[in-house]
Amino acid sequence: MASKKELREQYKQMKFPMGVFQIRNIQNGKIFIESALNLNSIWNRHRTQLELGMHPNQQLQQEWKEFGEQAFAYEILSELEQDDQQFSDPRRELKKLEQLFIEEKQPFGEKGYHITKK
Numbered sequence: 001m002a003s004k005k006e007l008r009e010q011y012k013q014m015k016f017p018m019g020v021f022q023i024r025n026i027q028n029g030k031i032f033i034e035s036a037l038n039l040n041s042i043w044n045r046h047r048t049q050l051e052l053g054m055h056p057n058q059q060l061q062q063e064w065k066e067f068g069e070q071a072f073a074y075e076i077l078s079e080l081e082q083d084d085q086q087f088s089d090p091r092r093e094l095k096k097l098e099q100l101f102i103e104e105k106q107p108f109g110e111k112g113y114h115i116t117k118k
Contacts, residue, residue, distance in 0.1 A: 016037065016038040016039070016040055016041075017038070017039040017040060017076075017079050018035075018036060018037045018038065018039060018079065018080050018090060018094060019035065019036070019039055019076060019077070019078050019079035019080050019094070019097070020033065020034070020035045020036075020076075020077045020078045020094065020097050020098050020101050021033070021034060021035075021036065021039060021042065021043070021074060021075060021076050021077060022034075022074075022075050022077055022101075022105075022107075023043075023046060023060070023072055023073070023074055023075075023113075024072065024073045024075055025063055025067065025071055025072055026071050026072065026073055027067050027071045028063075029111070030063070030107070030110070030111060030112050030113055031105060031107045031111070031112045031113070032057060032060050032107065032112060032113040032114070033077070033098060033101050033102050033105065033107055033112070033114070034098060035094035035095060035097060035098035036094070037090065037091065037094070039076055039079065043074040046074075047069070050064040050069075051069070053065070057113050059113050060113040063113075077101055078097060078101070080093060080094065080097070102114065
């Protein structure tokens with residue numbers, strides 16, 4: 001059996017899918033776009049926050065309460081390949097990719113849960 005130290009090291013070496021996703025309200029088509037280093041776990045985090053009424057996006061939280069979980073879909077928009085040599089800062093690359101999707105889809109007002117920057 002591996003020691004705690006060995007297990008921690010194994011976990012650090014694991015590669016998780018990273019990329020950009022959206023949470024889409026099936027009822028009205030509104031979307032919330034974000035990027036994540038771990039696409040496997042991010043939906044669980046958002047769903048837990050929404051179920052507990054603690055999501056930082058108040059409009060998304062309100063509609064989750066109004067429509068219920070079954071009215072929302074988690075969809076991966078794009079994944080970054082995890083080549084160790086490809087990105088020196090994957091967070092920065094993910095934010096750039098996220099911004100491209102936000103510019104393309106314009107998830108503001110009636111189309112989404114993002115607030116326009118002043």
